[in-house]
Amino acid sequence: MTAPPAAGAGTSPAIEAADLAFAFGAREVLAGVGLAVAPGELVGVVGPNGSGKSTLVRLLAGLAVPRTGEVRLEGRPLAAWPRRERACRLALVPQDPRLDFAFTVLEVALMGRAPHLASLGFAGARDLAIAREALARLEVGHLEHRSVDALSGGERQRVFLARALAQEPAVLLLDEPTTHLDLRHQTGLHDLVRARCAERGLAVVSVLHDLNLAAAFCDRVLVLERGRAAAVGTPAEVFRPDLLARVFDAPVHVERHPLTGLPVVLPRGTPGPRAVRASGSSGSASGR
DSSP: OOOOOOOTTTOOOOOOEEEEEEEETTTTEEEEEEEOTTOOOOOEOOOOOOOOOHHHHHHTTTSSSEEEEEETTTEEEGGGGGGHHHHHEEEEEEEOOSSSSSOBHHHHHHTGGGGSOOOOOOHHHHHHHHHHHHHHTTTTTTTTTSSSSSHHHHHHHHHHHHHHHHHHOSEEEESSTTTTTOHHHHHHHHHHHHHHHHOOOOOOEEOOOOOOHHHHHHEEEEEETTTEEEEEEEEHHHOHHHHHHHHTSSSSEEETTTTTEEEEEOOOOOOOOHOOOOOOOOHHTTOO
């Protein structure tokens, strides 16, 4: 079994995966993907549509079983954790969370406390305080009596993130968490997550489409290409024009931000290499 990319020298991973492979029938989705995330680390996962990002998150969350490979949570195989114990340590915010009933905002946030309650137990004062603190940090505390169904997409997204934070997990998995969020709340969400990493040692895996958000907030980035790891490292190490142009089939310009020194990825607006090759092949065929 191939060892996953290191989570940090001398630090035991909060969550790690080695040689993960997954397929839908005959269609291979992931092959040989490894990742290790240390406590306090924020790791981004980027790649084009269909590269396996959401599938990787589902495997890390235990919502799908890999064909080969293994996920370990705090050194223990994920499958060996009882569901309640796992829910106390691992939280997930999926791409498009759904509820079957019109719960209030506060009720949704309190769902995050469920794994910590005794069987048939009710939320107490501490649980209410934790849920309300999470809502307040995400600027939706004033909506606690509103139905989630009556909220905007961005407000709903922040409520479901509050539910995950109310779990007080050791590991947080985010699948495109900035969907529906405006610029202020995109950065605010990541500021909050980074603060939890620093203050509480939270380990975070976040699937992102915005490469500049990943560069600004992630300690390391895993780049997926057609179900395989194309690169993993700091944003400065992996956000290279040649690699990004190949993976995303779009030419880009990468420069350093004058204030932060972090990479900034800019599109160049000309056809990608695969499109150019396809066009050339088509032209040759039509000229015969």
